[in-house]
Amino acid sequence: MAAAARFFTRGANSKLSLSGIGTGAQSSFGVTLLKLSPSCNSRTKTQRRHAAHFTFQPDPVPTQYGPTQKMNLFQSVTSALDNTLASDPTAVIFGEDVAFGGVFRCTVGLRDKYGKDRVFNTPLCEQGIVGFGIGVAVAGATAIAEIQFADYIYPAFDQIVNEAAKYRYRSGNLFDCGNLTIRAPWGCVGHGSLYHSQSPEAFFAHCPGIKHCRNINLFLNVCVFSSVEQVPVEAYTVPLSQAEILQEGSDVTLVAWGTQVHVMREVADMAQEKLGVSCELIDLQTILPWDVETVCKSVVKTGRLLISHEAPVTGGFASEISSTVQEGCFLNLEAPISRVCGYDTPFPHIFEPFYIPDKWKCFEAIRRMINY
Amino acid sequence: MKTMLAIISNALCRITGRTVGAQTVSELLIDLSEYVNVTSPAAPALAATPRQPPKPPPVSARASAAELVSAQSDQLDRPGARVVVSRSFADFTPQASFDIKKCDVHRLEEGPPLKAELTREQGLQYYRIMQTVRRMELKADQLYKQKIIRGFCHLYDGQEACAAGIEAAINPSDHLITAYRAHGYTYTRGVSVKEILAELTGRKGGVAKGKGGSMHMYAPRFYGGNGIVGAQVPLGAGIALACQYQGNDQVCVTLYGDGAANQGQLFESFNMAALWKLPCIFICENNQYGMGTSMERASASTDYYKRGDFVPGIRVDGMDVLCVREATKFAADHCRSGKGPIIMELQTYRYHGHSMSDPGVSYRTREEIQEVRSKSDPISMLKERMLSNNMASIEEFKEIDVAIRKEVEDAAQFATSDPEPPLEELCNHIFHNNPPLEVRGTNPWVTLKSVS
Numbered sequence: 001m002a003a004a005a006r007f008f009t010r011g012a013n014s015k016l017s018l019s020g021i022g023t024g025a026q027s028s029f030g031v032t033l034l035k036l037s038p039s040c041n042s043r044t045k046t047q048r049r050h051a052a053h054f055t056f057q058p059d060p061v062p063t064q065y066g067p068t069q070k071m072n073l074f075q076s077v078t079s080a081l082d083n084t085l086a087s088d089p090t091a092v093i094f095g096e097d098v099a100f101g102g103v104f105r106c107t108v109g110l111r112d113k114y115g116k117d118r119v120f121n122t123p124l125c126e127q128g129i130v131g132f133g134i135g136v137a138v139a140g141a142t143a144i145a146e147i148q149f150a151d152y153i154y155p156a157f158d159q160i161v162n163e164a165a166k167y168r169y170r171s172g173n174l175f176d177c178g179n180l181t182i183r184a185p186w187g188c189v190g191h192g193s194l195y196h197s198q199s200p201e202a203f204f205a206h207c208p209g210i211k212h213c214r215n216i217n218l219f220l221n222v223c224v225f226s227s228v229e230q231v232p233v234e235a236y237t238v239p240l241s242q243a244e245i246l247q248e249g250s251d252v253t254l255v256a257w258g259t260q261v262h263v264m265r266e267v268a269d270m271a272q273e274k275l276g277v278s279c280e281l282i283d284l285q286t287i288l289p290w291d292v293e294t295v296c297k298s299v300v301k302t303g304r305l306l307i308s309h310e311a312p313v314t315g316g317f318a319s320e321i322s323s324t325v326q327e328g329c330f331l332n333l334e335a336p337i338s339r340v341c342g343y344d345t346p347f348p349h350i351f352e353p354f355y356i357p358d359k360w361k362c363f364e365a366i367r368r369m370i371n372y
Numbered sequence: 373m374k375t376m377l378a379i380i381s382n383a384l385c386r387i388t389g390r391t392v393g394a395q396t397v398s399e400l401l402i403d404l405s406e407y408v409n410v411t412s413p414a415a416p417a418l419a420a421t422p423r424q425p426p427k428p429p430p431v432s433a434r435a436s437a438a439e440l441v442s443a444q445s446d447q448l449d450r451p452g453a454r455v456v457v458s459r460s461f462a463d464f465t466p467q468a469s470f471d472i473k474k475c476d477v478h479r480l481e482e483g484p485p486l487k488a489e490l491t492r493e494q495g496l497q498y499y500r501i502m503q504t505v506r507r508m509e510l511k512a513d514q515l516y517k518q519k520i521i522r523g524f525c526h527l528y529d530g531q532e533a534c535a536a537g538i539e540a541a542i543n544p545s546d547h548l549i550t551a552y553r554a555h556g557y558t559y560t561r562g563v564s565v566k567e568i569l570a571e572l573t574g575r576k577g578g579v580a581k582g583k584g585g586s587m588h589m590y591a592p593r594f595y596g597g598n599g600i601v602g603a604q605v606p607l608g609a610g611i612a613l614a615c616q617y618q619g620n621d622q623v624c625v626t627l628y629g630d631g632a633a634n635q636g637q638l639f640e641s642f643n644m645a646a647l648w649k650l651p652c653i654f655i656c657e658n659n660q661y662g663m664g665t666s667m668e669r670a671s672a673s674t675d676y677y678k679r680g681d682f683v684p685g686i687r688v689d690g691m692d693v694l695c696v697r698e699a700t701k702f703a704a705d706h707c708r709s710g711k712g713p714i715i716m717e718l719q720t721y722r723y724h725g726h727s728m729s730d731p732g733v734s735y736r737t738r739e740e741i742q743e744v745r746s747k748s749d750p751i752s753m754l755k756e757r758m759l760s761n762n763m764a765s766i767e768e769f770k771e772i773d774v775a776i777r778k779e780v781e782d783a784a785q786f787a788t789s790d791p792e793p794p795l796e797e798l799c800n801h802i803f804h805n806n807p808p809l810e811v812r813g814t815n816p817w818v819t820l821k822s823v824s
Binding site for chain 2: 340345
């Protein structure tokens with residue numbers, strides 16, 4: 001897994017970046033298995049304290065970026081923001097509750113360090129926050145807007161799609177808002193229910209003009225404190241639109257992003273252990289524009305592809321990947337491309353452990369592809 | 373006896389700093405009489421005792437207590453002998469008039485009346501409602517801490533007067549919609565405590581069959597229960613349009629908070645409602661904090677009742693159930709007479725934090741919370757009013773409390789033991805009026821059936 005912090009260089013392609021930080025989920029495997037037999041309803045089992053639905057494995061320590069320090073994901077985000085504010089005097093951070101540190105602790109200490117004119121709270125108005133951010137960016141300052149949960153981004157959808165994404169195009173390069181970054185935590189957390197668990201990447205994937213990047217997981221509550229890794233301290237850049245091959249393999253390509261990458265890691269281990277299948281795991285990292293080349297190259301090598309995400313399957317981003325890959329690698333495919341995603345329902349409250357594409361479902365998909 | 377009463381009364385006055393009702397003194401004596409041989413001189417002397425408050429205490433009842441004591445004084449030689457005193461309900465004041473705070477108005481000639489009538493039955497009913505909501509929220513708190521309720525849970529204690537007052541002023545046929553702090557309104561709109569707690573724990577006996585959770589509870593004429601801040605206000609305006617269109621003389625009460633007051637959609641709704649004279653009462657429940665942000669730090673203007681600009685507004689003391697009731701009645705009359713929408717700002721307070729994951733003390737002091745609890749608690753205020761005007765007795769309130777406690781306990785028991793909804797429910801209710809369809813699932817070979 002790549003280092004968790006990203007430092008965005010602006011200007012390169014002068015497009016708006018939309019970064020999402022996945023939130024982890026908590027539910028026990030036992031519960032998931034139990035849910036497969038609907039008549040089973042033991043109170044003790046379903047009420048058991050839930051652990052995450054995967055085990056976190058830290059990345060190897062990166063050596064090419066200088067000294068590293070142990071941090072967890074939100075600390076890395078804070079570090080990245082710190083570096084940005086330090087090196088870019090026009091950078092400002094704003095959003096709901098960012099001043100005290102943010103509900104995900106991503107901006108802790110920044111207000112004290114850089115002043116309240118650079119790190120400030122906004123009132124409760126997503127449309128206003130994003131529109132305001134677009135204005136800041138267009139005028140030349142670096143704007144980092146925070147939307148508290150990705151589920152709340154919809155009032156701002158018009159601003160993002162109709163204003164931010166099209167600014168440069170419609171003004172013939174006279175203006176651009178490449179200086180705007182919108183951060184929004186997404187993904188299920190185990191108890192988020194309908195409005196704290198969504199993955200809206202598919203809505204934005206359909207919008208040319210924005211760059212949509214899924215930073216690796218930010219785990220909420222329980223998991224966040226345990227996902228600790230070594231992270232470079234100094235500012236460094238990692239290019240967008242480049243997928244990362246986390247694990248080389250020869251039989252199946254697994255593509256995921258966000259929290260699901262961790263699930264897939266476990267699936268890859270399970271597949272190796274139980275089926276003797278070697279999996280190549282790719283973290284897509286950026287949704288739009290996505291790294292077609294890396295994925296296709298991998299599929300040419302393995303012949304099988306499994307894509308997995310929490311968002312509902314119909315119209316989910318896996319469909320775009322699937323379609324493109326079959327166009328490019330049709331004759332290399334040994335089995336139909338598999339998508340293991342969420343159900344086509346609103347994100348449920350009590351049914352969450354059953355809803356999410358957990359490792360057992362992915363494992364089953366691999367098994368079927370191998371035996372095709 | 374007269375001297376003893378005077379002595380006790382004076383002592384209590386000095387201790388509490390307030391005038392002590394005759395009832396308090398007589399109850400103290402009754403309690404004491406269990407342990408002490410309280411003899412009484414001739415009863416008439418008692419009746420002549422000048423006593424505060426001006427409202428005449430039920431002299432007969434007190435006299436009977438004293439008489440009872442004196443008659444049995446021989447048998448009271450044994451310590452621990454009990455004296456039983458019964459009060460007949462005919463002794464209570466059936467109705468009283470109370471002064472309520474004047475409401476600030478915006479674009480209105482006059483505001484709601486300054487006096488409110490309260491009958492005994494009404495008083496007890498409001499007390500019952502508010503106390504039930506309070507106990508229910510505290511029970512939800514407890515269950516959450518035991519991890520039986522999970523997810524998000526936004527509690528309503530402290531704000532009970534708003535829900536109770538509004539419900540007292542509107543008809544059951546009127547409509548109501550609110551945001552996520554919805555448990556109180558779910559109750560006042562007719563859902564039982566059992567169903568509310570079961571919905572919180574996600575069981576099939578819950579009001580939304582366990583599929584919604586804390587923020588998504590509904591009932592006939594109660595449209596929830598909405599998670600996205602401010603999104604319910606245009607919905608409320610739409611409901612009001614339906615009422616107007618159908619000509620049924622109903623109003624829609626649309627609630628939102630001080631945090632939501634800065635959302636753009638609200639102003640769009642105000643405009644539409646005023647333009648088309650919709651019978652919509654917009655109510656801002658201003659509990660002074662939008663999550664952790666105080667209203668001064670979020671709003672350029674904290675006069676939320678004026679924020680509708682061209683929509684008339686009233687600012688109401690939201691901790692006084694009578695004030696809320698009178699103001700809502702006033703507002704409902706305004707809407708029903710075709711004058712268009714009106715905004716009410718209820719100044720209230722929540723004791724808990726924003727939700728269960730917020731301790732509630734990082735942005736406000738414990739002293740502040742304590743102060744509100746001791747000075748303006750809605751339930752205490754109603755209780756004191758009724759007691760000091762002799763509209764009910766302490767025992768009655770105690771009985772109500774006990775009954776409510778039991779109701780909430782039973783509900784919690786149900787909520788923890790009811791089974792979860794069956795798996796088939798996962799895919800039901802996606803589309804409206806659809807023939808059964810297959811819902812694509814996590815795997816290509818697994819589909820679930822949806823029977824709409």
